[in-house]
Amino acid sequence: MSRERRFPEGFLWGCATAVHQVEGNNHNCDWSEFEQSGGILTGDSADPSCDHYRRFREDFRMLQRLHNNAHRFSIEWSRVEPAEGEFDRAQIEHYREVLTELKACGMLAMVTLHHFSSPLWFTHRGGWMASGAPEAWLAFVRKVAGELGDLVGMWCTLNEPNIYAYQGWITGEFPPGRRGDVVGLYRVLANMRDGHERAYRELKRITPGVPVGLAQNKWLLFPANRWNPLDQVLAGFSQFGLDRWPVGRSGPRRVVEATSDFVGLNHYRGSLVSALGRHCNSWWLAQTDFGWAVQPEWLRTCLEELAPLGKPVYVTESGMATKDDSKRVQFLEDVLGQVWQAIEHGVDVRGYLHWTSMDNFEWAHGYSMRFGLIEVDLETQKRTVKPSGELFRRIAKANALPAS
Numbered sequence: 001m002s003r004e005r006r007f008p009e010g011f012l013w014g015c016a017t018a019v020h021q022v023e024g025n026n027h028n029c030d031w032s033e034f035e036q037s038g039g040i041l042t043g044d045s046a047d048p049s050c051d052h053y054r055r056f057r058e059d060f061r062m063l064q065r066l067h068n069n070a071h072r073f074s075i076e077w078s079r080v081e082p083a084e085g086e087f088d089r090a091q092i093e094h095y096r097e098v099l100t101e102l103k104a105c106g107m108l109a110m111v112t113l114h115h116f117s118s119p120l121w122f123t124h125r126g127g128w129m130a131s132g133a134p135e136a137w138l139a140f141v142r143k144v145a146g147e148l149g150d151l152v153g154m155w156c157t158l159n160e161p162n163i164y165a166y167q168g169w170i171t172g173e174f175p176p177g178r179r180g181d182v183v184g185l186y187r188v189l190a191n192m193r194d195g196h197e198r199a200y201r202e203l204k205r206i207t208p209g210v211p212v213g214l215a216q217n218k219w220l221l222f223p224a225n226r227w228n229p230l231d232q233v234l235a236g237f238s239q240f241g242l243d244r245w246p247v248g249r250s251g252p253r254r255v256v257e258a259t260s261d262f263v264g265l266n267h268y269r270g271s272l273v274s275a276l277g278r279h280c281n282s283w284w285l286a287q288t289d290f291g292w293a294v295q296p297e298w299l300r301t302c303l304e305e306l307a308p309l310g311k312p313v314y315v316t317e318s319g320m321a322t323k324d325d326s327k328r329v330q331f332l333e334d335v336l337g338q339v340w341q342a343i344e345h346g347v348d349v350r351g352y353l354h355w356t357s358m359d360n361f362e363w364a365h366g367y368s369m370r371f372g373l374i375e376v377d378l379e380t381q382k383r384t385v386k387p388s389g390e391l392f393r394r395i396a397k398a399n400a401l402p403a404s
């Protein structure tokens with residue numbers, strides 16, 4: 001007999017955003033420079049934006065009505081530290097107001113300290129590839145922790161270092177727009193690993209009671225033809241590049257094994273890998289507007305892979321790009337069913353943060369991709385909750401999925 005599928009007491013329900021994708025008017029960073037130089041396919045982040053920088057109160061009240069009890073967002077480094085070593089008091093106060101408002105709305109704040117955008121001064125000194133990059137970023141980390149740590153519920157040091165390095169140094173879709181620069185990729189990953197490990201120690205010193213982790217993107221790769229040994233080798237090899245970061249003489253280590261109090265999992269897609277050509281998604285897999293193949297069970301596969309680490313796991317991002325919200329409704333029902341099953345099978349999953357609250361700036365794809373539970377009319381700034389948002393509200397309120 002089917003029964004209601006309840007989630008554990010205290011489970012976190014929320015959405016995730018990143019500052020450059022929602023705030024608007026963010027011009028002192030590498031992404032803005034990249035957009036102005038024609039690096040992206042459609043529009044730019046200011047064209048016009050979701051204006052969350054000024055509308056955060058109204059946006060948080062909407063999420064409160066959707067029964068979100070947590071919110072993941074990032075603090076913009078280029079606003080807080082516009083020039084190296086110079087911190088902007090007004091911007092720090094702005095983020096204090098943001099955090100205070102979240103608290104007033106009953107939402108735990110999960111703060112990301114680097115979500116793809118970096119200040120121009122940092123970029124012009126070589127960005128994450130340059131020596132000294134971790135130290136440069138740590139000054140910001142310390143400042144934010146010291147000034148705002150009392151209002152932070154969880155720290156997420158970095159967002160998706162693997163995707164950041166891969167898209168910036170291999171495919172060229174992200175700044176600095178390099179292609180095929182494998183040496184650059186490994187330097188970036190090594191610096192980010194170092195930055196994360198040191199940020200972990202600093203954050204534990206300054207805010208000892210606040211859990212620290214990072215958000216890792218798990219992109220599943222499968223051999224297109226499982227009987228073809230070349231496809232199998234290729235899938236393993238690509239997986240290796242996307243999942244590991246270099247660790248001195250001890251060789252590459254899985255990013256999820258980084259020093260952390262919890263594991264943050266971002267999962268969106270899987271790809272079939274073939275010796276005849278990469279990412280040949282076959283017709284039987286559901287596709288998003290991005291052309292990404294999605295299968296709700298893959299989230300459970302990822303979660304179960306993390307169980308042996310013995311740490312609490314948070315789904316720090318999961319969602320799908322689609323203009324057809326009925327697909328998102330189905331996706332949410334299915335994917336949350338998989339999260340529930342993973343918990344039933346003993347994985348310590350403590351929260352699900354949907355990507356994303358409102359339709360926003362999807363990096364190289366501008367505003368063309370719709371991931372939100374809330375639609376935003378960029379001209380009028382009107383926000384409208386979609387049916388998927390209503391579904392999320394009912395599930396979060398009940399802390400349960402209806403019987404299947």
Ligand code: IFM
Pocket residue numbers: 018021159160266317355362363
């Ligand atoms: O929009 C991004 C986000 O910034 C990082 N994770 C993947 C999302 C969808 O592409």
